[in-house]
Amino acid sequence: MSDLRTDNPLEVQIKLIRKYLKLKIMADNESFHGHAQERNHVYDLFKRTVAHGESHSALMIGPRGSGKTTLINSVLQQISKEVDLSNDAIIVRLNGLIHSDDKLSLKAITAQMQLENAVGDRVFGTFAENLAFLLSCLQSGADRRCKSMLFILEEFDLFCHVGRTQTLLYNLFDITHSAQAPMCVLGVTNRIDVVELLEKRVKSRFSHRHIFLFPNEDSQGAPHVKYRDLMVNMLCLPRTKTVSVKKNRRSRKSTVTSEDMEIDQETNSLPDTIISRHPNLQHLDQEFVQDWNAHVLSLAEEQKVLDCIEKLCYYTVNEQIFRNILFELVSKLSLNKPYIDVADLSAIIDNTVAPEHRVKLLQSLSILELSLVIAMKHGMEIFDGEPMNFEMVLHRYTKFANSNSSTQTVPRAVILKAFEHLQELEVIMPARGQDHSTDAGATRAHKHYRLQALATPTHDVTEAVTKFKALPTEIRHWFGNSVV
Numbered sequence: 001m002s003d004l005r006t007d008n009p010l011e012v013q014i015k016l017i018r019k020y021l022k023l024k025i026m027a028d029n030e031s032f033h034g035h036a037q038e039r040n041h042v043y044d045l046f047k048r049t050v051a052h053g054e055s056h057s058a059l060m061i062g063p064r065g066s067g068k069t070t071l072i073n074s075v076l077q078q079i080s081k082e083v084d085l086s087n088d089a090i091i092v093r094l095n096g097l098i099h100s101d102d103k104l105s106l107k108a109i110t111a112q113m114q115l116e117n118a119v120g121d122r123v124f125g126t127f128a129e130n131l132a133f134l135l136s137c138l139q140s141g142a143d144r145r146c147k148s149m150l151f152i153l154e155e156f157d158l159f160c161h162v163g164r165t166q167t168l169l170y171n172l173f174d175i176t177h178s179a180q181a182p183m184c185v186l187g188v189t190n191r192i193d194v195v196e197l198l199e200k201r202v203k204s205r206f207s208h209r210h211i212f213l214f215p216n217e218d219s220q221g222a223p224h225v226k227y228r229d230l231m232v233n234m235l236c237l238p239r240t241k242t243v244s245v246k247k248n249r250r251s252r253k254s255t256v257t258s259e260d261m262e263i264d265q266e267t268n269s270l271p272d273t274i275i276s277r278h279p280n281l282q283h284l285d286q287e288f289v290q291d292w293n294a295h296v297l298s299l300a301e302e303q304k305v306l307d308c309i310e311k312l313c314y315y316t317v318n319e320q321i322f323r324n325i326l327f328e329l330v331s332k333l334s335l336n337k338p339y340i341d342v343a344d345l346s347a348i349i350d351n352t353v354a355p356e357h358r359v360k361l362l363q364s365l366s367i368l369e370l371s372l373v374i375a376m377k378h379g380m381e382i383f384d385g386e387p388m389n390f391e392m393v394l395h396r397y398t399k400f401a402n403s404n405s406s407t408q409t410v411p412r413a414v415i416l417k418a419f420e421h422l423q424e425l426e427v428i429m430p431a432r433g434q435d436h437s438t439d440a441g442a443t444r445a446h447k448h449y450r451l452q453a454l455a456t457p458t459h460d461v462t463e464a465v466t467k468f469k470a471l472p473t474e475i476r477h478w479f480g481n482s483v484v
């Protein structure tokens with residue numbers, strides 16, 4: 001409430017709008033749209049497990065930010081309204097990034113099943129024994145009915161990583177395969193080849209049920225039109241009934257001359273769970289809401305907005321990135337700027353995509369990698385843009401490092417690794433005639449001697465070095481003085 005203490009009613013409303021929209025864009029991880037078939041599939045698996053005690057396993061595969069987790073949350077939300085989820089089932093969520101070995105996973109499973117006390121000081125011979133004990137603890141009631149288990153394994157590919165035993169997966173899939181207990185194991189990943197990572201014994205117990213979530217696959221029409229509609233639904237504020245926006249008397253920018261335009265009310269409002277945590281949001285003035293919605297609709301009609309979104313879609317169709325853009329846009333709202341500015345949208349999209357991307361990539365390099373880029377830039381300046389090989393770059397870098405007592409000496413193998421990483425990132429690329437197998441000489445040449453050229457414009461390197469805050473001063477000086 002404290003941030004709403006101001007006398008200016010317009011300012012209060014803008015703050016409320018900003019807060020509401022920020023929550024809607026970022027904090028709402030339950031409202032899912034599209035992919036009805038895939039969603040039904042997951043719903044079906046979970047519902048059968050919880051309501052009929054069946055056992056299932058499946059993998060959900062889709063690129064980053066395609067809404068995999070949101071889909072699962074929305075399904076669980078729906079099922080919780082239909083059955084008593086908290087009493088009939090236990091949901092265990094594991095993440096391959098956090099639960100990096102079987103011991104940690106088992107600890108998390110025990111904690112999420114609330115069986116720490118039951119386990120106590122007990123020592124188990126094998127992983128399977130431990131898991132069987134946990135499951136037996138769940139059998140309750142006169143008929144020894146077992147609670148259903150929903151295992152959601154995020155970053156599933158990391159559970160099958162090289163050097164990691166797949167005991168957890170083996171045991172979970174074994175339970176679903178032999179239907180020992182009502183259990184659904186759902187692995188979530190962005191690696192399409194994930195099944196290839198499974199051990200033979202694990203693979204044979206997996207149901208091979210795949211649920212793919214590819215952006216745009218389920219929608220007709222161009223992605224930028226879909227995103228434009230998403231923008232309208234994200235930015236519009238909810239009203240009690242289906243919204244009918246007429247040209248508003250106070251909306252200076254509104255170009256909506258049409259009769260009524262409808263806003264999809266289902267995806268438009270925040271879930272009650274979020275609203276109840278922020279009671280202030282109910283103080284939104286309906287007149288402001290109407291005015292704001294008219295503004296958003298008029299924005300969506302502008303050709304420039306569509307062009308900007310089309311440009312973004314050319315580079316990426318990741319909804320998470322699009323939401324980040326909307327979030328930044330909403331954050332700019334203030335008393336001096338009560339409406340969304342198309343110029344801001346354009347600038348944010350430009351910042352998100354090229355050419356700033358290259359500068360950001362350079363800034364994300366390690367100090368050693370950036371030093372090699374600088375060494376290469378100097379070398380190419382001296383030799384009139386001639387490409388250089390690893391030995392030449394190494395020579396320039398070592399010369400600088402030796403003349404600078406504060407620069408750490410790095411083993412040659414580490415420098416070579418950094419050089420190869422630059423190649424992978426395509427910051428440097430094989431010089432012409434070096435990249436095709438037809439050039440037998442070049443392919444036969446040892447990798448240390450293959451000629452490489454800087455693939456990034458030098459002004460990008462200059463910009464990256466200038467803006468690189470953590471760059472040691474001597475490297476900054478070296479950059480400005482190629483003779484060293």
Ligand SMILES: Nc1ncnc2c1ncn2[C@@H]1O[C@H](COP(=O)(O)OP(=O)(O)OP(=O)(O)O)[C@@H](O)[C@H]1O
Nearest residue numbers: 031032033034063064065066067068069070319320
């Ligand atoms: N179809 C969708 N419906 C609703 N929100 C979506 C959808 N697709 C993406 N999002 C939004 O995009 C963001 C990322 O979604 P989410 O975390 O579910 O993706 P993910 O596929 O699980 O990503 P990761 O692979 O990184 O775990 C969230 O803010 C989510 O609300």
